[in-house]
Amino acid sequence: MKTLVDWPARRLWPFVFCLLLYVGLIGPELISAASTLAVVVGLVVLALLLAWGYLLLRRGFTHKE
Known part of the structure; x- marks a missing residue:
C-alpha cells in the first residue's frame, strides 16, 4: 500500500493532473455548491492538494544527488 501512495506523491505529473482537474472541473462546482457538505469536501480536497504541492x-529543494 505504501508504494501505491509513495509513487504518485514523488512525481510531478500526477500532481499537475489533479490540480488542473480540481481547478477546471471539481473545485468551482464544489465550492459554489448549495450543500455545506460539498463545500467542506471541496475545501478539504484543496487543502490536500496544497499539502501535496508543499x-x-x-x-x-532539499533533494541531494
Whole structure:
C-alpha cells in the first residue's frame, strides 16, 4: 500500500493532473455548491492538494544527488 501512495506523491505529473482537474472541473462546482457538505469536501480536497504541492516543493529543494 505504501508504494501505491509513495509513487504518485514523488512525481510531478500526477500532481499537475489533479490540480488542473480540481481547478477546471471539481473545485468551482464544489465550492459554489448549495450543500455545506460539498463545500467542506471541496475545501478539504484543496487543502490536500496544497499539502501535496508543499511536499513536492520541499522535496525538490532539499533533494541531494
